[in-house]
Amino acid sequence: MRSSDSIKKILLLTLLSAGLFVLLSSKLHVIGDLLIIPGLDYYTFNKTVRYGDLYRMSRVSEFKEEIPYPPPELIFNTMEESDVISAGDSFFQIPINGLMFAAALEKLCGKKVYDATQIDEEYCKRPAGVLELAGYTADSALFKEKIFLLECVERYSPERAKSKYLASSKEVAVKYLSLSVNILSFISADEWLQSSFLLKAPLEFKADTYFRLFNRLPADASIHTLKPPMLFYNEDKEFAENKIDSVYIEDVANSIKKLSSLLKEKYNLVLLYVVIPDKYSLYGSYVNPEFQYNGYIPKLTESLKSKGVYTIDTYTLLKQNSYNDLLFYRSDTHFNVRGRDLLLGECANQINQIIKRNGNLK
């Protein structure tokens, strides 16, 4: 064999080994976890701290914030024995100070809560479809009237509400059609590499240099303020500044009303719809002093109430408490313990009122 062939072979073998090492490390936690920067692995719960999701994207040191992240307490109620079924997006899926929203709600209001989101993330996008797949029927004696607490973050609320899947029980959830096999995923290898020590120095150097040169973050989370240091999603800003009219609100409210009727008629569930305000809707004036919120949540709340759908004006609730208090983590899109507790209190309050009003609820 010629020496050039040997060199080629050695180079190819080195490249292959490096690629396989990264791929396997992302799949096998025994190896992979050793190289992960503690706190950047967002979905592993056995960490004591985590960094905010917006920091993870930007990696600019000015916004580095350690968020307490103790292992969460989980609840294991069955659907049949529960009084409340709760479903939502990341606000309900990530534990805040060791408690998932459903568990915290159960503790506060003393009712049994079924954490549907932990079973299937699709519940918040196509509740009726997933209930149907789970075999939930109103006819069953086990399934007495319950409350269905559906949470949605503000920026996705109209899109999800107007989606033809929200209030349809006939749709087979897309998730079941698009099964992705994790072993084939190179995307998880990408995420692992970016969260590992291997790329820590270059990524942070790039982010800090970029931020100092252009006063801009090198990612989608491209909105920030330094007084106080806070990060925001671009999407939040776009949504909060978008002008909305009454037709738009009516459209969303009608879809939610349709879902409410379907849940009641077909599954004997009373809907409590909760929209959590985007961080920018509450604190946008920190970035732009002239910022004016478009009023999506208060307007939607009013319209939903007029249609007889249970809901909470979370914006007004949180805004009133936001002047002297930070209700969201600085480097994260989610609320902190204080923000969560405020919402929790109001949810528990509403649930108790609904139970009082509807005598036949469990």
Next chain:
Amino acid sequence: MLFSSIAFLIFLMIFFPLFYLSGKKARPVVFMLSSLFFYMNTQTFYIAVTILWILANFFFISKLKNLSDKSLPERSSERSSERSSERSPERSSERSSERSPERSSAEVLSAAKRKRKKFYFISGVCFNVFALFFFKYTLFLTDNANSLIHIFIPSFSLPYLSILIPLGISFITFKSISFLIEIYRGNYNKSVGLFNYAQYILFFPGVLAGPIDRPGKLMPQLENLKQDLNINDLKKGLAFILWGLFQKAVIADRIGLLINGGLNNPENSSGGELLIFVFLYSVQIYCDFAGYSNIALGTAKLFGIDIMQNFERPYFSKSIGEFWRKWHISLSSWLRDYLFLPLAYKYARKLTLRNLELKSVERYSYVMSVLITMLIAGFWHGAGWTFVFWGFLMAFYMIFGFYTKKFRRRFFAELFRKAGFKYNSKIKAVIQTSVNFLLITFAWIFFRAESFSSAIITIRKILMNPFENVSSVFSHEMIFAGFLVFVYFTIEYLQNKKPRIIKSSAKSINAVPAVYRFVLYVFAAFFIFSAGYFSISQFIYAQF
């Protein structure tokens, strides 16, 4: 999987060495595995749909191939008998009278085969078109049908089907149709195996957004994947990938972050801001797609495969026709060969039968063919009326240009003469290129807009107050982006007008000692890594 992502880099780090380290016989299998992994990484389930698609097309191809193969000797025997009859008419008449029953039965058989061949061809094309419509346009058609129904019966709605669009469906369809046509026309006569056909359709560098390589070019290379690693191919491949990443991650995605907010919500932006955003979008879409194509080209080159160049500095074109010859070349040549020319021929033949003047025949057939081709091109790009209108605008430009060609020449010649310039001067070229770029940019407004109303708002704001609040756009990063765009187009200008400068620069770089060259490449890679945005946005054309 994004080409401009670390995930793709890891993918290449595994499959590129695996390809060359495996034995020559195993290389086609490794390449097929890489294509399957690439495809399944994004949509695992839809590989089943795509495999069914491949099997169905292979059935049509096999049928066509069988009929073509069997009809060849008959045709050749017919031809030879025709030739001999030309030589000696008397003898041939005797022979023909002797063999007439056989011959007529052969002719009948041949006609029947041609009919069957046509049947399989049309069925194959229809299958692909219907499948494309089902996956890509069902939602759009249901939406439009419902809007129409609601006018008459407000309470009734057609049900919506929950359909995920398989990855690269538009490109797979066009490649499949291309294969059918090439075999039907007899342009591709080699035998086709299922494995190699699947290799052609799933070919991972082009499965997301092309180029739509013809079987004649790609198939022979895929059938012979036995080459050893060639250092020149490796160097060229890496150079194309780096250049593509520069276009995509450094320019296109940087511009995207600066303009997306404004163009998504034109109501919240001023006329001046929108004017700049619209021009920058022209640059973004070009660098995005050209970047994708260069990465695809470079990746294929790493495996020793040559695919076609998809762009040839289109914004330096002087007419819309020239633009289309240089923009997305594999699509425009596909449309030209399989749609425009057959349509033009069909119309010309129809109109000639009506005894029209040759000029009128030429004009009408051109207009109809351009209009139909561009409307289909628009609809192919996306299931929305804005795309159809974009196609219509392109057709309108071309037809308008065709009709006013003589008038414009006379008018501008006179204008130039009066102004004291030579008509064929550089000024003319600059004006033509600028006007062309403006027209294309105007059409992109509809292409980019989420709805018609959004496009109209953008245009209205620009026309009402084109300089309103322009200064607010010029942040540090916008200036940096502007500088990068300037550098990029200067290089393109030199490639276009002064290729010698580029060649001599390349030569002088090659003359530098290898160590310094290596440092230079590392520096280029470092710059792209530092200044680029990675893994953040899908290629614009991949959504089509």
